[in-house]
Amino acid sequence: MNLRQLEVFHAVMRAGTVTGAARLLGVTQPSVSTVLKHCEAQLRIPLFRRTGGRLHPTPEAEAILPDIEAIFARLDSVGRQLRDLKGGSIGTLSLAGAYPIANGYLAAAVASFMAERPGVRVVLQALASSELLDRVASREIELGVGLEPIVHPEVETEVLVSSGVACVMRDDHPLARQEEVAIRQLDGLPIITFLPRAPLRGYVDRALSEAGIVPRISVQVSMSMTGMALAFHGAGIALVEPFLLNTFPVPGLVARRLRPGIEMKTLLIRARSAPRSAIMGHFVAHLRREVPRLLGGEATRRDTSSQAVP
Known part of the structure; x- marks a missing residue:
């Protein structure tokens, strides 16, 4: 999974829908669907089951979620650090x-x-x-x-x-x-x-x-x-x-x-x-x-x- 795929996966897990993920990322719904489809094809495993307009994570998706959340926690930390460096507080x-x-x-x-x-x-x-x-x-x-x-x-x-x-x-x-x-x-x-x-x-x-x-x-x-x-x-x-x-x-x-x-x-x-x-x-x-x-x-x-x- 590349960084963009990780970002889309993380957004979908947070929002529960493609529409909600697109809103979080500030992109269109089709672009989220396309990235998700390519990701699953590349991995050769399904990450979500689609029922009733919502996406339900598979056990494989649940298994990789903690590591991906850790990645985005580190990215948030880097962002805060950059803001602090710019502001002169660290x-x-x-x-x-x-x-x-x-x-x-x-x-x-x-x-x-x-x-x-x-x-x-x-x-x-x-x-x-x-x-x-x-x-x-x-x-x-x-x-x-x-x-x-x-x-x-x-x-x-x-x-x-x-x-x-x-x-x-x-x-x-x-x-x-x-x-x-x-x-x-x-x-x-x-x-x-x-x-x-x-x-x-x-x-x-x-x-x-x-x-x-x-x-x-x-x-x-x-x-x-x-x-x-x-x-x-x-x-x-x-x-x-x-x-x-x-x-x-x-x-x-x-x-x-x-x-x-x-x-x-x-x-x-x-x-x-x-x-x-x-x-x-x-x-x-x-x-x-x-x-x-x-x-x-x-x-x-x-x-x-x-x-x-x-």
């Missing part, structure tokens, strides 16, 4: 973020997205920028979220949000009483910031230089989390991204904006010309709504324009 998100982003607002946005869509499954990785780019370019990951600058011939980017490097310090530090910290107030204070090879170190050095400050850098770190831990233990003021602290508060530790600000852009990173899943489209829309809320005052503006990376 599927798999394959994501990666730079360390402070993945452990900060990206994790928070994934959690709230999954709360609305319990059928969604997620792979979320925290990676160094170079590894993040390689994974996206090779299409091992559908979406990356990282800090500028991003330069790779196989990826394209969109700006997700602009925010700034902040002063992270103990809440009993004298500068913690201020809503903003002027960069010149850091003169002479122990500073914790990134290693020279880190992308954001250049931003920090330039801002300090423009303020006429020769920084007293006491500790250099590779990760924002390490800088925050050092600030918590009193080693100085950490000039780092406050992403993690915004979404995963540490009692006794605060972040204060710098004046003038040290702006940085967070980028959505995708493989160039890669197909985009429906579920990822729904997640990106959710992420764009959630990030300004999660970052609060740290999110200065949002730019959704697309830019291709040369």
Whole structure:
């Protein structure tokens, strides 16, 4: 029996008449009769006895019915799954973020997205920028979220949000009483910031230089989390991204904006010309709504324009 014959047989078993089966299938009565006749001729066994305008299934028809019903139950399941995939209620998100982003607002946005869509499954990785780019370019990951600058011939980017490097310090530090910290107030204070090879170190050095400050850098770190831990233990003021602290508060530790600000852009990173899943489209829309809320005052503006990376 081919699929069309199975479909007609199943409809006749449900309706009990050729007319009813034709109505279920949205076809003409003669077409149902023709398919049924060819099916019985091919099988060389009768499937129905015709009495009083109704079709009565033979024992052979009753014997194969459970298996055929199972087939159509699976087809219904596939149909529901396709509708759910289109609607973004199921599927798999394959994501990666730079360390402070993945452990900060990206994790928070994934959690709230999954709360609305319990059928969604997620792979979320925290990676160094170079590894993040390689994974996206090779299409091992559908979406990356990282800090500028991003330069790779196989990826394209969109700006997700602009925010700034902040002063992270103990809440009993004298500068913690201020809503903003002027960069010149850091003169002479122990500073914790990134290693020279880190992308954001250049931003920090330039801002300090423009303020006429020769920084007293006491500790250099590779990760924002390490800088925050050092600030918590009193080693100085950490000039780092406050992403993690915004979404995963540490009692006794605060972040204060710098004046003038040290702006940085967070980028959505995708493989160039890669197909985009429906579920990822729904997640990106959710992420764009959630990030300004999660970052609060740290999110200065949002730019959704697309830019291709040369």
